[in-house]
Amino acid sequence: MVTKSIRHVVKCSKNQSSRQLIKLNVAEAKIAKKASKTEHHLWNKRDSAASGQKALNLVRIVCGLPNEKEAVYGALDKWTAWESEFPVIAVAKALNILKQRKQWTRVIQVAKWMFGKGQGMTMGTFDTLIHAFDMEERVDEAESFWNMILHTHQRSISKRLFSRIIAMYAHHHMPQNIIEVFADMEELGVRPDEDTVRKVARAFKKVGEKEKQELVLRKYLTPYKYIHFKGERVRVTRYAPTE
Template sequence: MEKKKGKKTTGKKEHHLWKSRDSAQSGQKALALVRTVYKLPNEKEAVYGALDKWTAWETEFPVIAVSKALKILRKRGHWVRAIQVAKWMISKGQGATMGTYDTLLLAFDMDKRVDVAESSWNMIIHAHIRSVFADMEELRVKPDEDTVRRVARAFRELGEEEKWKLVIKRYGLKWKYIHFNGERVS
C-alpha cells in the first residue's frame, strides 16, 4: 500500500463564518422578500425597516436574492414596490448595476413619474459615465461604435457639449445609416 505524501486529512470539515455568494436558496429568499413587501403599507420607513430586518442576520448582503425579487416585482408589475426595493438596495451600496437601474427607471416610467425617471437618469449618468470611460482608458480598451454613439448622445442631451466633443474626438464616430421599413434613418 502506497502512502500519499502531503497534507493529512482527518475527515473533519472546515467551517467558515463568511460564505460565498451562492445562488442556492436565493429563489426562496426572493419570494420571501416579495411576500414581505406586499404586506407592508406604502411608507418608505416601513419598507426600508422591513428590508433591513430581512437582511439583519445575513453574513453578506443577499444581492442575488434581491435581484431576483426585483425581477419578480417587475414581471408582476408592482412598480411602487420595485422602486422601493431598488432604491433601498442602492442606498445600501449594493446592486448598482445596469439591471437595477433599468428596473428602477422602468418602474418610475410605469408609475407615471417620468420627471423622477429623468432626474434619476441624469444622476446615474453623472455618477457612472466618468468612471466607466476612465476605466476603459486605463485598460486601453476602445469602446465599440454603439457605445460611443450612446455616450455622445447622452452628453449632448444633457447639454454637455464639451464632453460630447471630447468623446467624438477621442473615440471617433462614423455615421452609419440604418434602414427601417425601407427608409434611411440615422
C-alpha cells in the same frame, strides 16, 4: 560484467518505478481536480436555490406591506438583520420577480433601499429602476436619477441604459430631452441601436429640424435593409427621410 548487468537492471527498475509514481501522481491530481470542480458546482447550485427562496420571501414580505416608506424599509432591514453579508443576488432576483409582476412601486422602494445600503449599483439595476419610474409616471425622479448616473458613471454607461432613458422620454412626448440625451451619446461615442435612432429622428422632426432628422437616419442606419419577398430574403434600398 555480471555486476554491470545487475546495476543496469536495478537502474531500469528504478526508472520504471519513478515513471509509475509520476503516472499515479498525475492520475491523483486529475481526480482531485475533477472532485473540486464537482464540489464547486454543487455549492453554486445550493447557493442559487437559497437565493431564489430568499427572493420569494422578500417579494412576499414587501407585497404584504402598506405603501409607506418607513414600513417597507423597516421590514427590509429586519429581513437582512441576521445576514453576515448583504444578499445582493437575492435582492436582484426579487427585483426581477417584482418587475415581471409589474409591481413598479415595490421595485422603486426595494431598489432605493438597496442603493441606500451602498449595494447593487449596476447598469442592470439602474435600467430596472428607470423603467419603474417610467411606468409610474415619475419622470422628474427618473430625470434626477439619470443625471446622477451621467455624473458618476459617465464613461461606463451602457447603450441599453441610454436607450431606456430615451424610450422613457419618447413615452412621455419629450422630444427636446431625447435630443439632449442623444447629444450625450454622441459625445461619449455610444452608437445607438436602430430603434433608438428612429426615436431620435422623430424627436428632431417634432421640433422642426428635418435636416437633422435626415442626417441622423443617414448616419446611423445602413443604406439598405432586408425584407422577405416571395419566400426569399431580399436586400432593398432604405428610404431614410420617410421612415
